Structure formats: C-alpha cells, structure tokens
Amino acid sequence: MSATLDAGKFQIYFDNCPLLTIPSHTHPVEIFYTPEPERDYLEAAIRTVIQIHMGEEEEGDLLNYLAALNDDGDLTELGSLMAEFPLDLQLAKIFIASCDYNCSNEILSISAILSVPQCFIRSTEAKKAADKAKMRFAHTDGDHLTLLNVYHAFQQNHESVQWCYHNFINYRSLMFNLPRRSTDFTSKDYYSNIRKALVSGYFMQVAHLERTGHCLTVKDNQVMQLHPATVLDHKPEWVFYNEFVLTTKNYIRTCTDIKPEWLVKIAPQYYDMSNFPQCEAKWQLDCIIAKLQCDLQLHYRSVLTSIKSIYTLKKRNFIDEIKNISE
8 A cells, every 4th residue: 555645636636736746656556455364264274275285296205215005005904003003103113113123112112212201310409410411321322212221211110200310301291001021222223223123214314414514404404403402422423303493403313323224125115316416425325325235136046056056956866856757
C-alpha cells in the first residue's frame, strides 16, 4: 500500500488550485494481501499433510537404505519385523542387528539411556568435579560405550542412589529393567559387536576427519566439530553420531569411533559411491570396496580350484574303477 497522496483528489479541498508537477523517478509499489483466516483448522491440517505427500519421494529413502523395502516398494522380511517394534526405524534395525552380534542386552541398555534426559549431571557450581567424575567411566571408543560403562558400574553398586550422587549421575535415567542376552565380556569382539550393531542403524550419521583437519559429515560434506562434552580424547578418523547440534558452531554429539569397512559391509545399498561427492572419504571408501571385491574374487577362484581338484580326483578314481572291472 502506498503512502503517496492522490494530488487530483487532494486539489478539491483547496478550491481546485493549480497543480505544479515536477518530473521525477517512479518507484514500483508492491501490493500485499492478508490471507483469510482458516475457517476449519482440521481441514487445513489435512490439506497441508496431503500437499506434503503429493510430491514424488526420491528413490532410496530411509526404508530402502535400511533394507525394509524391496525394489517393488513392498516390505521385506526385515521390514515386517521392524514394523513390530513401536520404535524409531533406526533403533528397530539396531535391535534386530544386535541379535546377530549377540549383544542385545548392551544395545537395550545404551538405547534406554539415550531415550531419557541427560545421564550426566553438570551443575554450574561443580563443573570440574562433574567432568572428572565422567572421565572415570570414559571408554576410548567413544560416548556410547561410556554410557554402557556407567550402567555396568551402576549395577555393580547395587543401583545405589548415593553412588549416583557422588558420581554426578542422573539416577532416574538408569532405572529400567531389561532382558539379558549378551556376548561374553571377555570376548575380544565384545565392544566391536556393540559398535557394529549401532552402525546398522546409524550408518547415515557418519563423519570423517579429512587430512586438512576439517571434520565433514559423509555424503553431504557439512563442516562440523566434536561436541566439547564428548569423552573422546583424540580425533578419530571415522565416527557415527546421535545428534547434530546447531549453536554458534556445528557440533555432533554422542559420538563413537568406527571402522570404515563396517559401513560398506553393513549398508552397501547406502554406500553407493556413484552418489557421493568428491572428497577424501569417498576415495577411502572406494579403495575399501575395491579391496573387498578383489578378496571376494580370490575366494571364488580358490573355491573353483578346490572343486576342480575334487572333480579331477573323482574322475581318476572312476576311470581306475572302470579299468579294474574290465580287467
């Protein structure tokens, strides 16, 4: 709406006095209209939802990457099993994978702690003491296994409220009962199996440390940093994370160190390198995929050689038997 007066109409109020016009620049005026208030908010909400889903979904969405859908868009056997869980899709996939890695109890413990308010209490008055207490539970591989250490220590101390108070732990965040099924703690694969199970669901939330010193999220190359609250005392080359936090900087929070070969083995459908931008992470994953393919070819050659040897030996034995019969 323009604030300029209509000189012709204004002239009437001054007995049609003569107008003096001066040529000048004209400025375009934009006209805005206030939208009419919604008469039925339920109808408006339904209309909005329909509009959101009217567009075609891109191929390879979350369900496809989690192997829950086949090429025809139908649920796979894994997808049907995931649908039985009243959980986030990624967590459902992690729980199912934990059975294969024999670490269901540990995955349930970690997931339960992540689903409640912060496990660690860090008051303004006792920051240093709280940080020192947290580091007593720190695991070299990252934050998820640190949470598991906290839960194990809590159980060993008979779920003591006093123990939680002295260690700056949120007592309520650890009060849950879970069924037990886990790998022997002495197994060398104990922690690796837990991390692999977690990667089964969080393979899309991965970051890589480039040689330039920048840490980039894999596939979309967003620059980020490890959150100051992490227990990692080093910068791992590959990590997966639970949260991407936007504050004064881009941070990833609750991170765990992983191996890149796990990514291409656990989620080959997602780590299709033709869809990845050029970066150091892509080059490294390409090398890993090439090595795995080479190892697979060598394995097949070895199997074929063994089959040929068995066939040749049986053929010779058969010929010898025929000769003996004919004699």
